[in-house]
Amino acid sequence: FFFFLTGNTNNHFHIDASRGLISRGSQPLDREQQSSHVLEVEAFNSAPDTMKSSVRVIVYVEDVNDEVPVFTQRQYSRLGLKETAGIGTSVIVVRATDRDTGNGGLVTYKILSGSDGKFEIDEGTGLITTIDHLDYEIKTSYLMNVSATDLVLPYNRGYCSVYISLLNELDEAVQFTNASYEVVITENTPTGTEVVKIQARSADNLNQIIYKFDPNTSPQALSLFKIDSVTGIITIKGLVDREKGDFYMITVVADDGGPKKDSTVNRVSITILDVNDNNPEFDITSDSSVDVREDVAVGKRVAVVLARDQDTGENGLVSFAIIAGNIGETFKIQTTNTTYGEVFTRRSLDRELIDRYILTLQASDSGSQPRRKNHILVINILDVNDNPPVIQNPRSYNVSINENVGGGTSVTKVQATDSDIGVNSMLSYYIIRGNEDLTFRMDRVTGEIITRPSPPDRERQQFYSLSVTVEDDGTPSLS
Template sequence: MANSARAAWMKALLLLCLWDLCSAQISYSVSEEAKKGTVVGNLAKDLNLNVQELESRMFQLVTGSNSKYFEVNRKSGLLLVNDRIDREELCESKQKCVLNVEAMIHNPHKLYRLEINILDINDNSPVFPDQTFVLEISENVLQGDRVPLKTARDMDIGVNSVKNYKINSNENFSLDVQSAAQQKVSAELVLQKSLDREKESVIRLVLTAVDGGTPPKSGTMQIVINVLDINDNSPIFMKPLYKVKVDENVSVGTKILSVSASDADEGVNSEVSYSIVSDDGDLFFINSVSGDITLKGNLDFEEHPALELIIQAQDKGHSSRKSTCKVLIEVVDVNDNAPEISVTLLMSSVSEDIKPGTDVALITVSDKDSGKNGKVDCKISAPSPFKLQSSYKNYYSLLLNEPLDREQVSQYNITVLANDEGTPSLSGSHVITVHVSDVNDNAPLFPAAVINISLKENSPVGGLLASLTSRDLDIGENALVSYSLIDTESSRVSNLMNINSHTGELYSLKSFDYENTKRLPFKVQATDSGVPPLSSNATINVFILDENDNSPVFLPPYSEPGSVNTENIPYSAEAGYFVAKVRAVDADSGYNALLSYHITEPKGTNLFRIGTSTGEIRTKRRMSDSDLKTHPLIITVSDNGEPSLSTTMSIEVVVVENLDNLQPSLRQVPVKEDNSSNLNLYLLIAIVSVSVIFLLSLIALIAAKCYGTEGGFSRSSVPVVTTHPDGSWSYSKSTQQYDVCFSSDTLKSDVVVFPSPFPPADAELISINEGDTFTRTQTLPSTGKVRRFIILNYLLKS
């Protein structure tokens, strides 16, 4: 009853001491061999946890070497015994047997340290090394002479270890039991009455070792004493107790110390031989003559911090006498054990969006040495987004310190380095591999925000326009991209285009006409397969390229197909007489819309010519009597496309004696007419005056612009004069940039004005001379577009 009260008091004192040391650690005590299901403690109450949350937050013991002995009931929060606990198997003969167990709760992660003291019970009986111990004692030994006995070993500790020895009742011997602090309990036979070999030559005793358990257990050994005659003096050691300190790393064969004993007898009875009679004698050797004790095995402080030898001195006389002494060997710890690192990963891979501060692994560092040699400092050897956080003694948590980005680093090899404080310091390392898993944090990206594509008009339906690709820095499903067209309220691009959702190949669903559509803008969206999906857009501009698919068309009054138009000229017409002017337009652009006029008349006449670019029909010479009165002309207008397209029309020129009787034609603007009316004269004067003023202004601006430069081109700001299909023209004060080119004969040539920026640096500049021939200085690009032609025609009389 007293022993039970003392154990309970010691348990309460231990818990009180550890409470202030670390709030995250709780100590319990449980007896060894406790039945499965025995309650060790109430974790929910002691850790201030809500019992209802234990199940949802997955409260559990962290897997380890000691966790198999215990389990947690999540419904009640009790810590229970789960497996048989044998203190002697776990801790052998250590005075204190402590099992460290870690408990963890999730959401958020939190680690608790449990220290469970395994209490010893009296489940082992004392055992002697031999069943029979034979002693030879001379009959003339003196009363009070002592004979040391072999001690019994009990695997239990404390009060349950060997506490007493007993011997059966006899008249010759008594038992002296010795016990001292930190020493084994030993027993010696004490002679109480002189021996008489003649009365009793052999004495048999029973030695009983009793432990302090409740109820106590015991073990016995037979002692056979052979009573000898003669030798009556025992060897005597110089000291009853020898003490020595030895480093654990001393080499085999090193001398530890020497013992010495003397015998008062003479002759052979005084010669002494030494021997080791204790259980620890396997590590040491003693010279039987000199008494020198040397090391014959390896000392290990972690296994045996202290050793006790019993040295026996025995003389060589008949019925030799013996005596013993004790040698206490203190093994001094040397830093010969490197720290050991044990790692428990809490997750197989770490998501790249995990929050800093999250535990990734649990690290336990141990060192078998003691003192400074067993103090360990743990750190990460190289910079990384992870850090170590000490939780208790040599327990650490590896937690995330910085945000992760899998696209930059997908795997971390973290080297954990542990150094002890010994001299020299020893270290241990462990590499922790942390895999970073992908999350969908990168949207697909096109090579450019705006992508331009060229498509010839009249291209066949279903043609491949381009392969649109995007790049997603994620992997797996997060990098699987699909493509789609974006329809708007103003346009339904899905009716015009089709895109392969997997490959991004863009196809046309119709054939395009440049004259109707010159640019088709729309947007394409790339979306990945992540959760949630991410997307990005690119603007696609499909530029329709012009093809020469439109023939020139004559403008009124010569626009009716199949009709023959009649023009009259006087017989007295001079060379250069204005007959008529035909005009045509082409729906195409650029070179495809650049027109030239040609005339076909009956062979041999060669009376008329036409301005290749102006379309003006004039006489080449005066009429002769041999000329016909009617001249059918076929006018052909051709564009400059590849291949060239053309249109023809017919004009019949009739030669009359006098035009006074004929209705003037609004289409005819004669250059030379002797009998013009006053109205025509005023009209002509007005036209010439306006033209001269405009021409002089234009020449002045060009001269100012081009002065000091090479070539005849400059860029000037001039008013815009636009001709219309019906022959009228309009004047605009808006200022634009033009490129102007003149021929060598300004008074007799036409002026061709190209609106800026046409033509560009590599364009073809065209000058139309009086002979209606083209002078080309550069080449127009095939895709260039002539925005507007302004042709001013001046007819000056000589």
């Protein structure tokens, strides 16, 4: 039998008549013109009474990024854009399409040349906006080259041009006598104090010049300063605090109200100098209570405090001192990076003498009239097993008892104390020599020596010299 292909217009496909293998034909495929092909394959046998059968084959053509973005216009024009258009003004929208699918059909826009830093384009929407002030007197028109690039290799690119002409306006500006104003004041300057006087002249010289702050002036600046609309004098109207702001750039607008409807702006920079009006403040991360072993080495850091001063310069440089509670000058404090106070041991510690130090630490700035803040640091001395038990009568205990006394009879009680605390002071008592016949036993906890059930017998032994050891439960144990 053999195969025959129908529906193959334009020779896009070919079929092997004997094997039925469908392959590409002589003509290239183009998904943008036809995304699928419906083929009909018929199979014939070679018998005299020819029989045949058919099957439908659908071939879907997958996209390849082979289309170039095409702009809706070769050149876009925006005529008569006002030279006073503000920054961010929408100018024109360019649009390109790409017949590919997926990312191959998406485009990004870019200004290649001609914008002179005055315009930018939204890479997703093609919207061109202004990013700088325009001036007809400097340049009257712009011719920009714009590209649209798809998002898949080989990144096909299309081009268009954008022509923008500016509209000349009556914009002869009011002229300030100074190009800019720089002012330095100290914080806490009283309200009503004059900061600077702004002066401007109008070439028209027709109307009174009106001074005002630019509408975009920050609310904080507006709360601190005001300008007289007639005299141009800027004065203080609020509490000037350098810690809330140390520099203000204020734009002043001078408007003569003439037929040109023009406004001229001038920038006034106001620098606030520091006054030492802030105390150092201890941070919440500062140590307030620490535990220190009594055997800590001399010179060991045991605590750290942190303090900052919002002032600047010498007024903001912080140093630390211990002003109270430092019994025997046991500790010292060292200032690091004008921010950290590190507490070190100066002498050996002994919990049995002092088990707690309550230090008053003071942070001081370096202003001409220093400001200070105190902080309490509690240092708890932890016990170390450095004291052996002490027997109250260390030389001897002399006791007489009758022979044949009953078992459990109290003979004497050894008593000892330990200056340590906790497990370091828990004591255990032992008979270590002299009780070889086990006539006596000793209560490990109380230290009481009592007879065992087998009574002492004077005829067998009339004198016992018992050696007793007392040891604590510390690590290592002391006895």
